[in-house]
Amino acid sequence: MPLVGVIMGSKSDWEVMKEAVEVLKAFEVSHEVKVVSAHRTPEFMMNYAREAHQRGLEVIIAGAGGAAHLPGMVASLTHLPVIGVPVPSRNLNGLDSLLSIVQMPYGVPVATVAIGGAKNAGLLAVRILSLKHQDLAEKMRKFMEEMRDEVLSTQLI
Numbered sequence: 001m002p003l004v005g006v007i008m009g010s011k012s013d014w015e016v017m018k019e020a021v022e023v024l025k026a027f028e029v030s031h032e033v034k035v036v037s038a039h040r041t042p043e044f045m046m047n048y049a050r051e052a053h054q055r056g057l058e059v060i061i062a063g064a065g066g067a068a069h070l071p072g073m074v075a076s077l078t079h080l081p082v083i084g085v086p087v088p089s090r091n092l093n094g095l096d097s098l099l100s101i102v103q104m105p106y107g108v109p110v111a112t113v114a115i116g117g118a119k120n121a122g123l124l125a126v127r128i129l130s131l132k133h134q135d136l137a138e139k140m141r142k143f144m145e146e147m148r149d150e151v152l153s154t155q156l157i
């Protein structure tokens, strides 16, 4: 049973969203990937969000572009943590996606990463899961140490 649901409003979001999936694979986190749209498949979105916890999901990563209602609508239908990824849009470079996802009303939080920040969405999902899954906490600590060492060993000249 997957722990993380990675969903996106369109298959055109995949180029961005696959980076979250690559992080989950690197940390060996079980996950599923689906196209789910609040606009185009509203009934499916409702069922997906309502059944997510019962199916064993612990975190949902939701990416969408433009009028990006998917993350907020999913967060309104489940108590699970939802991480929103603003996908860069053709006309407004993702500013529309960012504002649609980040400006949620009180009561329905979405943890929003940067425009195109799917990698950080994957890492945040791992951090949330690491509260319960000790092996992931250990892997996250190791990842952070390696990143620190890589930066400290940088030689510019």
Ligand SMILES: Nc1c(C(=O)O)ncn1[C@@H]1O[C@H](COP(=O)(O)O)[C@@H](O)[C@H]1O
Residues within 6 Å of the ligand: 008, 009, 010, 011, 012, 013, 036, 037, 038, 039, 040, 063, 064, 065, 066, 067, 068, 069, 070, 071, 087
């Ligand atoms: N923002 C949403 C939602 C939603 O929020 O439910 N469903 C699709 N979309 C977005 O429309 C953009 C263009 O989609 P197409 O490329 O399929 O026309 C995508 O970035 C998608 O996330």
